Amino acid sequence: MAKADEGTVQYAFDHAKNFTLLSIAPRKNKRVVFLSTMHSEKKRDEDTGEEEINVFYNQEKGGVDSHDQMCSFYTTARKTNLWPMRLFYGIFDSTALNTFGFFAENVPNFGEHNEQKRQKFLKELTLALIISHARQRFEVQQTRQDVKQVIRTCGILPAPSPAPSTTQRHSAQRKR
Numbered sequence: 001m002a003k004a005d006e007g008t009v010q011y012a013f014d015h016a017k018n019f020t021l022l023s024i025a026p027r028k029n030k031r032v033v034f035l036s037t038m039h040s041e042k043k044r045d046e047d048t049g050e051e052e053i054n055v056f057y058n059q060e061k062g063g064v065d066s067h068d069q070m071c072s073f074y075t076t077a078r079k080t081n082l083w084p085m086r087l088f089y090g091i092f093d094s095t096a097l098n099t100f101g102f103f104a105e106n107v108p109n110f111g112e113h114n115e116q117k118r119q120k121f122l123k124e125l126t127l128a129l130i131i132s133h134a135r136q137r138f139e140v141q142q143t144r145q146d147v148k149q150v151i152r153t154c155g156i157l158p159a160p161s162p163a164p165s166t167t168q169r170h171s172a173q174r175k176r
Contacts, residue, residue, distance in 0.1 A: 009051060011042055022053045070097055074122055096122060131156050 006028045012021040020041075022034040034053045043052040074096070077089035100121050104110065114120055134156045137143050 013040070015040070020053065022051055024051060024054060067094070067097065074119065096125060099125070127156070 006025060008023075008025040010023040012023075014020075018040065019035060019037045020039050022036070022039075024032045024034075026032060032054075034051075034057060036053045036056075038056070039053050044050065045052050045055040048055055071090075071093040074093075075089070076092050076096075077086065080086055080089075100118050103121060104117065110117060110121070134151045134154070138148055138151050138156075
């Protein structure tokens with residue numbers, strides 16, 4: 001797009017597909033673009049003097065902002081340069097939040113006396129998602145002992161019974 005002067009407003013209409021594209025330059029060399037299927041003509045809001053599409057967006061975006069904020073409270077995201085991983089983290093965070101909403105509606109007594117219902121839900125969800133994989137990995141002989149210890153400390157598996165002592169065998173070996 002070409003550079004725009006402050007206050008520039010441009011519309012583009014496609015009446016066959018019923019959408020409107022609005023480009024606004026709130027500051028010099030800065031553009032904000034809106035795509036709407038609800039608006040089909042140029043209209044300005046009488047109260048604010050802004051374009052109607054922009055006013056409508058600002059009124060409705062509160063849900064998106066609160067969703068993003070709630071996802072950021074308990075996030076799975078990690079620093080990565082791989083965009084597919086970042087996309088996966090975002091999808092997973094959003095899915096976990098939406099799942100909590102459904103769960104809270106269908107299980108009204110869940111975490112009744114607990115203020116951190118969502119945190120409790122996410123911990124239970126995490127365990128439900130990893131427990132079968134952790135058990136399977138624990139049974140594999142090639143899994144390192146430190147990984148097995150982490151699986152034990154997470155409470156997924158019971159602590160092992162003490163192994164027979166091997167100190168006698170080691171003491172009989174010749175030392176250098």
